[in-house]
Amino acid sequence: MRSQHAVPQLRAVAPPRTLRTLRTPLTVLLVLVMAAFAVLQAPPAHAAVNTAITVDGNSPGRIFDGVGAISGGGGNSRLLADYPEPQRGQILDYLFKPGYGAALQIFKVEIGGDTNSTDGAEPSHEHTRGTVDCGTGYEWWLMEQAKARNPAVKLYGLAWGAPGWIGNGNFWSQDMIDYLIAWMGCATQHGLKIDYLGGWNERGYNKAWYENLHATLAAKGYGSTKIVGADSDWSVAGDIRGDAAFAASVDIVGAHYPCGYMSAMTSCSTTSDALATGKQLWASENGSEDYNTGGAPIARAINRGYLDAKFSAFINWPLAAALYQNLPYNTDGMLTATQPWSGTYSVGKSTWATAHTTQFTQPGWQYLDSGSGYLGGDRANGSYVSYKSPGKTAWSTVLETLDATAAQTVSLKTAGGLPGGTVHVWSSDFASGRQSDYLVHTADLTPVNGAYQLTLQPGRVYSVTTTTGQGAGTAASPTRGLLALPYSDDFQSTRKGGEARYLADMNGSFEGAACGAGRTGTCVRQMATTTPITWDDGSDPYATLGDLSWSDYTVSADAMLEQAGAVQLMGRVGTQKGFAPGSINAYYLELTNTGAWSILRNSAAGAVTTLASGTVAAPGTGSWHRLALTFAGRTITATIDGTKAGSVTDDSYGSGQVGIGTAGYVAAQFDNLSVTPGSPAALSGTYTLVNRNSGKALDAAKQGTADGTPIIQWTRNGGGNQQWKITPAPGGYYTVTGVASGKALDVPGAAKVAGTQLDLWTSNGGANQQWLIVPSGGGYYTLEGRDSGQLADVSGASTADEAPVVQWPANGGGNQQWQLVPVS
Template sequence: MRAHRWWISVLVGAFLVAAAGWAGPPAGAARTGPTATAQRILIDAASGGRTFDGIGALSAGASSRLLIDYPEPQRRQILDYLFKPGYGAALQILKVEIGGDTNSTDGAEPSHMRDPSDLNCDRGYEWWLMEQAKARNPGIRLSALQWGAPAWTGSGEARPTVWTDRDIDYLLSWLGCARRHGLRVDYLGGWNEAWFDTAWYQRLHAALTEHGYGDVKVVADDSFNWDVIEPLTRDAGFRSAVDVVGQHYVCGYLSDYLRCPSPQAARDLGKPLQASEQGSLPYDSGAAPLARALNRPYIDGAMTSTINWSLIASWYDTMPFQAAGLMGANEPWSGAYVAGASVWAVAHTTQFTRPGWRYVDSASGHLEGGGSHVALRSPDSRDYSAVLETIDATAPQDVVIDVGGGLPAGPLRVWTSDLSSSDSRRWFTPAGSVRPGETLTLEPGRVYTLTTTRGQGKGHAVSPPPRPLRLPYRDDFDSYAVGATPRYLSDLDGAFEVAPCTGRPGRCLRQAIGAQPVWWNGWLKRPVTVIGDLKSWRDYTAQVDVRLDEDGWTELLGRVDGQWGDAVSGVHLRLSSDGRWQLYDENLQGQDSALCAPSDPSCAGVSAPRARPVERRTLAAGRVGAPVEGRHRLGLRFAGDHITALLDGGPIAEVDSQVHASGQVGLAVSPWRHAEFDDLAVTPVRRPGNVRYLPAQELSATGTSFHHGYEPRDAVDGSAQSMWHSEWSPRSSLPQSITVDTGRPRPLAKVTYQPREDGNGNGVITRYELATSLDGVTFTPVASGSWPLDTTRKEIDLPGGPARYVRLTALAAGGGYASAAEIQVAVRTG
């Protein structure tokens, strides 16, 4: 995936399917005989078409890290929604990262071979995930690609690369591990989104054949802009070594995915063309663009496979690309997950086709009234399916399906989805049947599948409600096997694993990587790991035992609320081997506006990319009087805006800082040292004033308007890296309001408004009104006023009395828009 945020996406209109049956003729119902304006679609098996290679998803960039820690039965339910045929997404391809112990977007994935003498075929979670996918669908195809790699595999100093024979040996060892797990790998790529070395691909192809992996198809070059086509056309050896041409974001990036072209020269190669990564959009609001991106790569570019990043948004919200995936699952402690609309957008293709079917070119194109259509047939032409999406349509349109070339002329079962609804009963619903020659009315903003096949189904497993990760939280690491990654711990860079403690009994957490890996995105380049609940961890004391190397430093982090580039946003307490300590704040200042999509007017005035703003500010510093050899206990205590730094149980600094309201705990080590940690403890702190902020899991929100990708829920998700933004296309004028539901009547004490922090003033509220309500209907104004147009957090005291709802109305704001990075609500406790 690209190192950018996902924020732009599009949703679609409504198609109501009653759960218990039709209240009348259904939308999309067939009528006898064609109308004068109906578009005729001929599904002619004799028309030709490329072989369909499947629809899949990508587990990479540590995007699936938290899934393995989910409890049963929720973990099984999630896997069923992703892989089980006739149940959910029914994925036909699973693509995974070959871990390299270096940041690859939302963390680092463990390597199976950290030096030439080290081989551990059980390290990491991708083996487990592939086994689970195969257990549910033995026919699923497996694909693999490396982002980074251990240092020993690479070459070069200023920018190490993986174009070495050592790296080929490394990939062969990974394939050997796959065999040990009983896994047959179908596709293997080179280096994600870097560049390519034509000679290296030829050596890889030869090595695969020599070592018994000749059936593994080589994919090149998993990058952008089809730059690989000219060398493939020119170089016969390179062309012979490459089996599949894979390109990323062929439908555009962070856009509506309207067109998905390929160069004519790519089609002329005669090789399968694969949209080998597409997506980066949320599991709910990204469903409509995804529906386009499943049909249009073939229509516009003859691509026969599309792979979505990511498989599942199973990483912490402190990291980039929150919620991007087919599903969401980042609360293993609660078991909560979301089988979003994207699951069913995919199911409209995967539950009705199989790899090896053929596209029918006569029935692949764009609908006259907006949208697209493709048809696929089985090799023996006994079955066929047509997938029609009307995402672009603004009015109903009639189509008539005709068949030829020996395809059966019997009735076609119709399934449809309303991707704009949050009501899952409107997704993937049977909608009667239609015969060839009959008119079918397609409503705007839908996906339809017409099919001769049977066996489709819709899983009905229900997620438990989300809940906070309760404090106190403790882990002494003694209950894990050596080499294990502790539960809920997520490495951003490097690898933190359980190991025997140095110089004493028991097990500790040890940073295992001793040299800079061959990096992909250049982020961090130092070992960091995080744990905890961004949505509820606010006032707490975090403490951990640390054992320093002879030189270097270790850190305890608190209120971690974001990560991007070389920064981890939060409060850092660093202890160095020379006795110096430093308490400092690292602040990302929110999402850099240059990372917004070009169509986003909230980025107006940004003409060229610029570095993401990072503020590093020393809060306190000093030197330890006693020797620092051996073990020490670092601590951070947060109570409101008051921060206390602790060393060996005693305070060494007390400061006030308003930057971070809540967040996770983290551990960091200087590059690339093997420091140890033990007895991690996070205990609650009761802040003065009898006030408690509600965890984000207890809040929901609605707005008078919003732009898709900037929904009201993004203002109450615990992360200042996401935001609510009023609609800008077409623009909704002020006043605009956002209403927060706390779930039940409570003695509300405070409301906190965090403006967007990226230096762009569009939407920053400067004049407001606040109102409360018990029933969500009748609101009573309780506060009003003006704020400066800046990024500082604002607090509003409430006069007392019970209320369930809080409504913040923007009467004036930067650029005439309204936005909120985060809104938090506090209740009185006494």
């Protein structure tokens, strides 16, 4: 591996969760134009300023409740449970262990409801009325892991959806309160105390329901659990002020995205009603940011949430991007962990932005208003917030200069009984892509004439503290790798109520259960038999598994219907559109209980096309049948019980995962899943790589041959700088070498930041020079960097000459697809 070298970078902007779409070429182009306009309109550099700060132990200020993150809003933590040791433990340490990484102080989890709530579905503890199973899902395990690392972490439960039997489809019902009480009982069985409980995520509130929930919690022995209302917007505050009974039933006012949605979070807002309630105010969900580029916004919001709006807690969505990369928001969180089979993970700047507060304070500390403000009185210079511990035994000040353009100085004085003496300074350089530049113990300071003098550099976060015990974890991730074929699972190691290895629910609930219809052992059963109370767009139940690079293969499984309906076997499963789990690129073999079968093609636009259909002897219910789909280039063949049912030719999708599902919410079982490889054509030779969206070639800029030459697109001209030799590399990857330069297509400095422009560099065998070349359909391919897991992408879906080619998370766009045209 080589050392870092300079590279032009674009700020990655993840797709918003409120827009029900992935990043489209037009959206990205608009974002880039707006960003360019903002740069042109940027104010001139600010002169260096000096700020005097008094950290006064007698200052007024609210009580600090903590900084946390959310596992939920749909399956974003799903793959963590399947990670091998020691990597799984390392990831959990980076999230929860004090003095190591994010050191999260609040852990908010989804109360599963068998329904998709962004990146998948989480299983219910009560699929049918009265049958409670406290072993379902992975959130109990994850809460236990958090508590094992930090017994002081506060736990918070919130529902996004619920099983359809509840209130005959009415969330605001007594059934739902009883459902939450059953969940609280499960928590007790797991030895967990739930500190906070919410209502219905982003769906408003019902005053009478909250009052009933408050009374029921007290009556059932959970009176110490505080209720957060309403996990939506600030409108709840007006009713809290105007209704004494409602006010008594809500302990904390929590709003979502009060620091801006998908923004730099330079300012935060509340309302006069919210401030007048006298209750603690929380940003109970904020974030939705890339794990790296989201670091600076998070650092701003933690400080500015208090300065602008008196927030006492900031909770980031989500905890981690531990999900498949064909799903939306696949880089959002504290870190990424997308390949349990390889054990690879990547810790992001968001972790260290969080650590600058969580490692230097604790819930129960007090904000010090006199020691909090904007540097030089101007938010463009940055901000600072001070805290004291109970008993005035310790204090910390967190400062950020993320928007500053020049160095500045601060002078800190203590008063009001706070300790003086030596203080410790920790710093993170958010302009850097090196892990070694985050949470660095830079200096110890002693007061001179009663004040500590500190020079602040721009683009950084600092923590000044009397406390000790901080640190940045040093565990390192292994390299990314493919999930090898053949792959099989007989589900015998799947626990009751658990999800099979690598199998991720997208809708419904596929759990380990005793096999039926005379079969012994464990099978996977679809448990949700009524349409849930949904949070987002609904779909039929299904679950997916595997490597997105799988291309030519046969997927097969045993299936058994318990009710009239249909079972589905899926293949070449690719991109999902936004919040719409029913809109996904995939092929299906569907078999009904009456014997009707069909080969279907779905799309990210939600268009389902029947490619072939027919009938076989009716399988009925309660009997097992073997389904198989074979993909060989453009040919797709369906087999039922070993007999060919039909075959079609279609090249819409060239690769993708496998999956199982049902048509409608019916009970069905699956067993003996198998994926066996075909014989895809090997890639080797010299090619021009032509972008699907623009029709232009992958090009070494200005016919450059030197290390660091940027990669762009340019009109095809037959030049050697547009010719690339593709050579197999270990592990199923390839190197892509410029013919004119003899140098490798390379991600500079092995950067993982989305938007990093690709370049040429002397071949060195590094993972940042290895590419997974995967058919995407229609004769096109994607190039996925082994080190980052991101795709070669024409920035902003531009069609112009000289547009930079960058790495960017997969989104299914034509600007990420390349035709390999052989050079004769």
